[in-house]
Amino acid sequence: MVKAELVFVPSPGYGHLVSTVEMAKLLVDRDPRVFITLLIMKLPYVSHSGIDDRTRSLANSMAGRFQFVHLPDIDPISETNPSKIRDLCFESYKPHVKEAIIERLTRSVSGPDSPRLVGLVVDMFCTTMIDVAKELRVPSYVFFTSSAAFLGLMLHLQRLQDEHGIDSTEFRDSDTELDFPNFTNPLPAKVLPTAYLVKEAAPAYIEHARRFRETKGIFVNTFAELETHVFESLVDNIIPPVYPVGPILNLARSTDGTRPSNGSEVMKWLDDQPQSSVVFLCFGSRGSLDADAVREFATALERCGHRFLWSLRQPPPEGKVGTPRDYANPKEILPEGFLDRTVKIGKVIGWAPQVDILAHPAVGGFVSHCGWNSMLESIWFGVPIAGLPLHAEQQFNVFNMVEELDLAVEIKMEYRRDVRMKSETMVTTEEVERGIRRVMEVDSEQRKKVKEMSKKSRKALDEGGSSCSSLRHLIDHIFNNIPQ
Template sequence: MAGTIVLYATPEHLNSMLTLAKFIVKHHQEVDVTILSTASTSAAASFAAMPSISYHRLSGAATPLPNHVTNPVELYFEIPRLHNPILLEALEEISKKSRIRAFVIDFFCNSASEVSKSLNIPTYFYVSSGGYGLCVFLYFPTIHETICGDIGVFNDFLEIPGCPRILSSDFPCGMHFRESNVYKHFLNTAINMGRSDGILVNSFDALELEAKVALVKDLCTPKSKTPPVYFLGPLIPEINSNNGATEHECLKWLDLQPARSVIFLCFGRRGMFSADQLKEMAVGLENSGHRFLWAVRSPPGIPRSPSQEEPDLDAILPKGFLERTKDRGFVLKSWAPQKEVLSHESVAGFVTHCGRSSTLESLSFGVPMICWPLYAEQKMQREFLVEGMKVALRLEMTYDGFVTAAEIEKQVRELVESEKGNQIRLRVAEMKNFAKAAAENGGSSVVDLEKFVRCLN
């Protein structure tokens, strides 16, 4: 196929889009892929090493940002909109050298569809939040029309085709209040997604089959036909043996632990907890009696160590905790080589914030989860993992998200010691095999990729 597929991502979703690019060219070496983003070139350098992938940073003087835009999520939508004139120039320049067969945009780049449509370029959305998440977004205009008032104060379960029941308060905060600008961005994006040429999803059939059936049957877009949907996952970055992670001290520690004995706690680059919550977590882990590997960040307002680069664990954690648990616990300062840890045979479970990339990594390596959502769509993802996929346990928390030591101890023991935990482990082991099969030649995701490539003119 002569021509180019252009992928456009915000910095927030660039890693996932880069992994999509590598998946495409791995199975279709005749396809050239160009990635556009406002992120620095260095951010993509390690991912775009394949000859068929090129990276272009949208740089230059974008339209000034309005003073009233301060909400971070609103910024994710607004920055691509303000770069539309620069995007237009980039697409026109690419078109001089190669025909653009498809323009694939991430959720926050919704406004870019105005540019691609003006150039008559087929426009596709890439949804990194999975099949269940896509069902929610496509059904959102229907929710908007049928619920009077704000979702945030509706306080009831919502029935969405293809999904487990979702409590209205578990929707992302940006979808709670219909007069907010973020809500309007979500709604407009959902409408445009339903009118696009197709939707690429970071998932695989066996993981979210109910969702895919609902999408194929147009149940999430009751007033129109759903665009073609392609499940192309699990898209996760490969483990890079040359990045030094295999030499990380925590991996050496894991080598000394029994198989499937360690609970891993890691909450992404934005996962931060109060000082009180960190102490509660420490007590729960200590009382559980199980081994643990825990990545700890400094809580807001707490000074770091004199180096100002790492948290002061002695100041953050309960007195004597590190000494008492030194034979069965390992506490990391801020960062953990997550993929390498999850792939280690000593890991028995993963306490996660339910970020999509983290959960797909966990499933791909066969690690059951305990859900501790923190922000964005993570409360919805918790329901998908616990009720839909049945690959995780939930932590009960107060209205403001606080989790007690007793609850942490309870769920760690439940995952490791109980029959319910065993059933989840068996389910996750199945998903690991299905995930591997989906991404191999003849697998469901490779078949869907073939359908997508064939449909391009």
């Protein structure tokens, strides 16, 4: 039996790293011939809290077929521009990645029972590592941790730039609507991802899309039934094969002792609430609201009167790149008396065990930043979303979910919290209140459609399901392209 080893190079961001770990685990579980090595990089502004525990437990459970290699730290990066820090860090890590792969290559020829190195799988933002694969004559693949629609957008904007000279940054502050082949509706320029509207960031994203085309295949964290039209339009003889293999989720619950102690308290509170009565507000591992938005949300929650569970986190200092942290005292940011007035219907917390909460029957709606992992989790558990995007591709995600798929409602589609835009986008009490009321409607079309899509998401991963079959085709493709 030929044993095949894949080396993954994930982006260190929590959402990217966790879904990459789950993707790797899926491959190992699916085929006994597959061995996985993950090369772990560290960025100066990324917290690895909780990740190391998760990776250790996974490595121990995979019986020697799954291992992590923590790469050496790189020299400090003097760059202060958030758009450039990540790319400079990845460039600095290339020698370490090459050295680690050479070690794997050496091992792969050390004996007949050793697994052969068959490919380098790079994160969608780590495409510079494709150079390393080429130098070492190893096939490269991309693991795309967002939607197929966003993949289509990246390829489309790259083609517009290279073939027609159209610069996406020209659409900034524009009311233009774009003819986007992956959607049935015109795409408003105002919902383009922030990176495509900022001159310092757009070239890197265009380059990522160019590099995608050099690989042997692209694995996408989605499932065919969710983005049917997109996959129909991603047929292109210069695009590598695209494999929908999701939803790839970390569905581990907070029973392993690695979660903060507030998790059990939150779950006990939810146990006391009626079914589908609670709206859950959470904005991801990097998401937070400014003081003005907090005030508008608090007022809207009081007006609505719905039971609520609010993960409220403090943003990093003005102009700084970093992750939010819990407030020492939420009263300092909330309107005076808010906690007292809502004590019978609501609970304000810091960090939230999101998977546990979305899985709880008391939760009836989810106010989210619409990061892709969060959206897949909401679909998996059949909880409709009210979207307030903050940064990255989240505005685009909301448009996709609201206008294309009719699986969500919006609070404010073009809302942004990104230091690169250097412009204020406000959200009002009325917008928040309308979004919460709509997402909590018991018999809404969105709720019915999300429940139906939830069933499809689970079926996709079952034996014979669309993603299960796609994963088998992917594994066959990898084995058929083993370097000689």
